[in-house]
Amino acid sequence: MGKMPHWADIVLIPLISLLLAAVLSSLVILAIGENPIAAFKLMVDGALMRSAGWGYTLYYATNFMFTGLAVAVAFHARMFNIGGEGQAMLGGLGVAFACLYIPWPHWSIAILGASTAAALFGAFWALIPAYLQAKRGSHIVITTIMFNFIAAALLNYFLVNVLRPPRSMDPATAKFPEPTHLPSFQDMFSTAENPLFRGAPANVTFFIAVAACFLVWFLIWRTKLGYEIRAFGFSESGAKYAGISPVRITVIAMLISGALAGLMSVNTTMGESERLVLNSTEGAGFIGIAVALMGRSHPFGVFLAAILFGFLYQGGAELALWTDIPRELIVVIQALVILFTGALDNMVRMPLEKLFLALRKGDA
Amino acid sequence: MDFMTLLQLLDTTVRLATPLLLACLAGLYSERAGIFDIGLEGKMLAAAFFSAAFAYSTGSVWLGLLAGIGISLVLSAIHGLASITFRGNQLISGLAITMLAGGMTVLIAQDWFSQGGRTPQLEGAARFNPITLPFAEALRDVPFIGPLYYELISGHPILVYIALALVPITWWVLFRTRFGLRLRAVGENPASVDTAGVSVVTLRYSAVMICGVLCGLAGAYLATALQAGFVKDMTAGRGYIALAALIFAKWRPWYALWATLLFGLFQALELRPDLIESALGVKVQVQLLGALPYILTVVILAGFVGKAIPPRAGGEPYVKER
Numbered sequence: 265m266g267k268m269p270h271w272a273d274i275v276l277i278p279l280i281s282l283l284l285a286a287v288l289s290s291l292v293i294l295a296i297g298e299n300p301i302a303a304f305k306l307m308v309d310g311a312l313m314r315s316a317g318w319g320y321t322l323y324y325a326t327n328f329m330f331t332g333l334a335v336a337v338a339f340h341a342r343m344f345n346i347g348g349e350g351q352a353m354l355g356g357l358g359v360a361f362a363c364l365y366i367p368w369p370h371w372s373i374a375i376l377g378a379s380t381a382a383a384l385f386g387a388f389w390a391l392i393p394a395y396l397q398a399k400r401g402s403h404i405v406i407t408t409i410m411f412n413f414i415a416a417a418l419l420n421y422f423l424v425n426v427l428r429p430p431r432s433m434d435p436a437t438a439k440f441p442e443p444t445h446l447p448s449f450q451d452m453f454s455t456a457e458n459p460l461f462r463g464a465p466a467n468v469t470f471f472i473a474v475a476a477c478f479l480v481w482f483l484i485w486r487t488k489l490g491y492e493i494r495a496f497g498f499s500e501s502g503a504k505y506a507g508i509s510p511v512r513i514t515v516i517a518m519l520i521s522g523a524l525a526g527l528m529s530v531n532t533t534m535g536e537s538e539r540l541v542l543n544s545t546e547g548a549g550f551i552g553i554a555v556a557l558m559g560r561s562h563p564f565g566v567f568l569a570a571i572l573f574g575f576l577y578q579g580g581a582e583l584a585l586w587t588d589i590p591r592e593l594i595v596v597i598q599a600l601v602i603l604f605t606g607a608l609d610n611m612v613r614m615p616l617e618k619l620f621l622a623l624r625k626g627d628a
Numbered sequence: 629m630d631f632m633t634l635l636q637l638l639d640t641t642v643r644l645a646t647p648l649l650l651a652c653l654a655g656l657y658s659e660r661a662g663i664f665d666i667g668l669e670g671k672m673l674a675a676a677f678f679s680a681a682f683a684y685s686t687g688s689v690w691l692g693l694l695a696g697i698g699i700s701l702v703l704s705a706i707h708g709l710a711s712i713t714f715r716g717n718q719l720i721s722g723l724a725i726t727m728l729a730g731g732m733t734v735l736i737a738q739d740w741f742s743q744g745g746r747t748p749q750l751e752g753a754a755r756f757n758p759i760t761l762p763f764a765e766a767l768r769d770v771p772f773i774g775p776l777y778y779e780l781i782s783g784h785p786i787l788v789y790i791a792l793a794l795v796p797i798t799w800w801v802l803f804r805t806r807f808g809l810r811l812r813a814v815g816e817n818p819a820s821v822d823t824a825g826v827s828v829v830t831l832r833y834s835a836v837m838i839c840g841v842l843c844g845l846a847g848a849y850l851a852t853a854l855q856a857g858f859v860k861d862m863t864a865g866r867g868y869i870a871l872a873a874l875i876f877a878k879w880r881p882w883y884a885l886w887a888t889l890l891f892g893l894f895q896a897l898e899l900r901p902d903l904i905e906s907a908l909g910v911k912v913q914v915q916l917l918g919a920l921p922y923i924l925t926v927v928i929l930a931g932f933v934g935k936a937i938p939p940r941a942g943g944e945p946y947v948k949e950r
Contacts, residue, residue: 292735409868410868413922421913550727588738590745592731595731603721
């Protein structure tokens with residue numbers, strides 16, 4: 265049946281794509297007169313060899329897990345949700361409203377409330393494109409791109425005109441009240457004699473992200489709804505024959521996707537900055553696409569890819585700090601990963617398939 | 629609002645609409661041939677940087693323009709390779725190209741000029757300077773027509789006139805030539821073109837390359853005519869506004885002109901919010917003006933006001949029957 269063994273499809277192809285991206289990035293580093301091996305070592309040292317480095321890596325990974333899962337769920341229903349960025353911005357607004365206007369007694373209740381708000385706001389922002397796709401046939405990629413820009417304008421309006429404290433020049437909300445501050449890894453794991461994760465932004469939201477990975481896995485592979493989503497993604501006409509409503513699946517898959525993207529802002533807004541700022545998403549919605557492609561839309565793959573990109577982000581920050589390599593190198597690596605795992609997938613796949621066919625012939 | 633203010637506003641509109649128009653026409657060729665291109669933004673950005681960098685180092689804006697078109701063609705070739713040859717996902721490819729351009733331009737700019745991801749200011753022959761059309765000075769004092777001609781029609785860089793000329797040319801190429809008929813057919817039903825013995829691959833590659841040239845013009849205009857040099861992320865979403873305009877224009881050249889002029893007007897008003905306030909008597913949020921092109925496009929896409937129907941084979945790689 266298959267031209268390749270399953271493991272080659274899910275492990276080998278992403279690894280080769282990653283390798284290609286790494287080789288090209290090394291060439292870029294060489295071209296700007298730096299040493300790629302030294303740069304890589306610096307990235308590993310800065311991101312993985314100290315607990316504070318891990319604290320940053322896991323903080324970024326938390327964002328990418330949420331946005332990666334968001335893209336992955338939509339992928340399963342064969343939709344490309346490019347609007348994670350806008351949905352996360354709306355999620356940020358949800359978190360800000362929840363934290364500023366509701367007097368929470370303790371962070372453990374506040375995080376539940378804020379997460380609910382973030383998920384609802386994010387899902388709401390995905391609802392309109394989903395409805396238009398399902399009912400009016402408007403292409404979801406185009407509408408979600410448009411909604412990213414509309415979200416940016418909306419966020420800008422709310423921060424400048426509504427939520428900004430009086431006499432503040434900064435387009436940001438006031439600091440959230442004390443009871444909503446989430447415990448960071450430093451608060452949780454450090455002891456007086458053994459300080460860990462000092463100053464790092466990783467916080468309790470990381471565990472919610474890990475739980476979300478597990479829940480999405482359960483949803484997609486262990487529930488009726490997940491089965492319907494996959495069936496719809498596999499063949500729309502087949503799903504229709506089986507009595508699965510395309511409108512229902514499109515809308516539900518996008519609502520879940522938007523909610524996951526929105527949850528990202530719990531980590532950035534409530535966990536890190538403790539107020540809503542203009543650029544709280546920092547492009548994580550787009551990195552989610554790279555993460556989902558790299559992780560082959562499987563929650564465990566997304567988990568690993570998110571940590572990889574978290575490492576790249578923290579490592580890239582270290583590079584920008586200690587060398588002349590700007591942070592934008594990470595954007596280039598990310599673009600190459602998306603290019604090779606998403607668009608040029610067949611370029612990697614075709615020769616590999618031939619190789620496996622040749623090997624099999626040799627056996628027979 | 630007096631006559632001169634109105635003329636100034638329209639003049640700004642034309643200047644801001646030009647890059648949108650060029651990118652919109654670029655997308656028109658590509659999408660009419662069945663290749664979605666959400667990488668317009670990236671190609672413009674790369675072209676903006678290379679045109680500014682080469683114009684600065686050679687002192688000639690024309691060499692800069694060539695460099696801009698060159699890099700845009702390279703990115704188009706990648707898009708073609710991914711979406712035509714390897715039949716990959718065109719949307720993902722476009723996104724990757726935009727990101728690649730966003731990162732690479734800053735990396736290279738930092739390496740070459742060390743000015744925080746920008747090029748030095750361009751001056752003199754390294755820029756497209758405004759050209760005064762014939763009789764503009766002489767007619768200036770004629771009431772109404774004089775200022776209209778002098779302020780609005782004359783005095784733009786040459787790329788503005790090229791962009792405007794490209795509208796009828798595109799219409800003619802697409803609707804009055806054999807190449808145009810085939811190009812449109814390959815976006816609607818590639819199998820029929822293939823049956824007629826015309827190469828789908830060649831047609832689609834040529835459309836993608838034309839798209840590259842036009843994005844090159846758009847990017848060069850941004851960095852060497854509208855502004856004097858490249859700054860990080862200077863396209864600022866214009867590629868996506870052009871994409872919106874393309875849908876708004878229902879993939880037609882003349883509509884593309886009106887759509888981009890409308891969106892250009894929104895951008896011009898965003899710079900002068902006081903004008904709307906004095907004209908309409910209500911205060912309009914600048915954020916709303918910025919988001920208006922996107923909101924209008926969603927409304928059009930939703931089919932509540934006319935229906936925008938994309939080329940039928942758009943986004944689908946063509947697999948020859950075996």
